[in-house]
Amino acid sequence: MKEISGRQFAERFALSPHSYAWLLGAGASASAGVPTGYQMIQEFRTRLFAAESGIGLREIDPADPIWQARIDAHHVRLGALPPKGDPLEYSRAFESLHSTPEDRRLYIRNQVSKGSPSLGHKVLGALLSTRRTPCVFTTNFDPLVESAATHAAQLLPAGDRALPTLAALDNAARAETCLRESEWPLVVKLHGDYQSVELKNTDEELQQQDGRLRLVLTQSLQRFGLVVVGYSGRDTSVMDALRSVLRDPVRYPKGIYWLCQDPDRLLPAVR
Structure with a gap:
């Protein structure tokens, strides 16, 4: 893995922005006010600790190192959750706290409602609405990218604007059509x-990545390079798809750029 600076990447990207697809994870929405996966894990662990120990949630300060140590010791003693930092920690903690898909879906809706497009979303939205970026793949549930693109499009003359097609688990055919006919963004x-009625949060759900959307992702990466932002690489479904492209004769023609603040904190699966 070769490291380059943010400025070097920006200069390279600016030469041909239309040559790159994007993959966004939870970190990409952090500055927009949507809790990250790590923040949700901390919340899940704290609430489980409160429920299992009989301590009132208001009495707990999860930011206090003393409380953090108590919470960690509690979960180590019970052994019901994977160790801290384990790729399965998020899904197991989420499922332990919210056992039904309906409850998990309601929780996610409440979380994404806290966000509004950040500067990064607005820039990416402008790239989409001007057809400078062909496609964005995201593991996030929030509508921030498409909202930013729609807003940016309204600032353009009607004949110049492009509104992105939105595809999810329940309408994969839209993505297939765009890929087949090169109808971007x-x-x-x-x-x-x-x-959506269908959301993928738990380990079992994440392992069952929709095959049609996975194919759209892998075939797109035979045409474009990839820029990854705010994605930890925790779920094997997406990581397996990214690795599978490496076996294709034509793959990542513009390379892969994994944007991060500290390369030493990347998961082994990413390195």
């Missing part, structure tokens, strides 16, 4: 949209 919600 396209936004694909790999794990579902917050308004």
Whole structure:
């Protein structure tokens, strides 16, 4: 893995932005006010600790190192959750706290309602609405990318604007049509949209990545390079798809750029 600076990437990207697809994870929505996967894990662990220990949630300060140590010791003692930092930690903790798909869907809707497009979303939305970026794939449930693109499009003359096609688990045919006919721009919600009946959150659900959307992802990466932002690589379904492209004769023609603040914190699966 070769490291380059943010400025070097920006200069390279600016030469041919239309040559890259994007993959966004939860970190891409953090500055927009949507809790990250790590923040949700901390919330799940705290609420489970409160329920299992009989301590009132209001009495707990999860930001206090003393409380953090108590919470960690509690979960280590019970052994019901994977170790901290384990790729399965999010899905297991989420399922332990919200056992039904309906409850998990309601929780996600409440979380994404806290967000509004950040500067990054607005820039990406402008790239989509001007056809400078062909497609964005995201594991997020929020509508921030498409909202930003729609807003940016309204600032353009009617004949110049492009509105992205939105595809999720319940309408994969839209993505297939865009890929087949090169009808860009396209936004694909790999794990579902917050308004969808189907959402993928737990380990079992994530392992059952929709085959049709996975194919759209892998075939797109035979045409474009990939820029990854805010994605940890925790779920094997998406990571397996990214790795499978490496076996194709034509793959990532513009390379893969995994944007991060600290390369040493990347999961082994990413490295």
